Amino acid sequence: ETVLTQSPATLSLSPGERATLSCRASQSVRSFLAWYQQRPGQAPRLLIYDASNRATGIPARFSGSGFGTDFTLTISSLEPEDFAVYYCHQRHIWPRSFGPGTKLEIK
Amino acid sequence: QVQLQESGPGLVKPSQTLSLTCTVSGGSISSDNHYWAWIRQPAGKGLEWIGRIHVSGSTDYNVANAALQSRVTIWMDTSMSQFYLRLTSVTAADTAVYYCARDLGSGGPEDSWGQGALVTVSS
Numbered sequence: 020e021t022v023l024t025q026s027p028a029t030l031s032l033s034p035g036e037r038a039t040l041s042c043r044a045s046q047s048v049r050s051f052l053a054w055y056q057q058r059p060g061q062a063p064r065l066l067i068y069d070a071s072n073r074a075t076g077i078p079a080r081f082s083g084s085g086f087g088t089d090f091t092l093t094i095s096s097l098e099p100e101d102f103a104v105y106y107c108h109q110r111h112i113w114p115r116s117f118g119p120g121t122k123l124e125i126k
Numbered sequence: 127q128v129q130l131q132e133s134g135p136g137l138v139k140p141s142q143t144l145s146l147t148c149t150v151s152g153g154s155i156s157s158d159n160h161y162w163a164w165i166r167q168p169a170g171k172g173l174e175w176i177g178r179i180h181v182s183g184s185t186d187y188n189v190a191n192a193a194l195q196s197r198v199t200i201w202m203d204t205s206m207s208q209f210y211l212r213l214t215s216v217t218a219a220d221t222a223v224y225y226c227a228r229d230l231g232s233g234g235p236e237d238s239w240g241q242g243a244l245v246t247v248s249s
Contacts, residue, residue: 020190053235062225062239074237106173110235114188117173
């Protein structure tokens with residue numbers, strides 16, 4: 020199983036600030052890494068797929084980068100609705116797996 | 127735009143069988159490009175991928191969780207545009223929100239999700 024580790028566990032920032040979230044894989048997942056946003060009481064929403072591609076309808080302030088084992092999700096300028104939990108997810112190594120999540124909270 | 131909706135009992139007794147249905151609308155469940163997946167999330171915890179099915183009947187299960195894999199069955203009924211999850215011999219550890227999702231297979235990850243169904247295992 021490919022273990023995904025996310026850091027930090029909690030990130031406290033203010034609206035307008037830049038957020039940088041990390042995901043590290045226990046083995047290479049090439050570029051097959053996605054990011055999801057989950058707000059309380061809602062299903063996860065796909066933000067980024069294949070490391071750097073924004074999903075349909077996702078604002079340009081969300082961007083992803085990385086390859087192999089180290090990946091980053093960047094939110095350039097936080098909006099109030101961005102405070103949520105973010106999960107990374109790999110689909111390269113069977114079985115698919117998710118990271119434990121990073122909670123982005125308002126400072 | 128494809129939509130998915132989970133349905134099924136919200137309460138299951140220990141040792142019994144959990145059964146959920148996912149109804150797909152706004153898109154074809156018979157698309158050769160897609161798989162249909164189940165994922166669960168215990169309260170306050172992260173996401174666990176359970177398994178998926180393709181219209182060909184091919185299934186994949188989470189082999190990293192042997193205790194889960196041995197109890198799970200996923201199948202589909204294209205005429206009803208539905209796919210199903212069965213989990214036998216449930217315990218309190220199976221209490222979770224269960225999501226169904228469209229899996230893009232080689233084309234990408236799970237991109238459309240249902241709203242989730244809370245299933246509680248309790249006597």
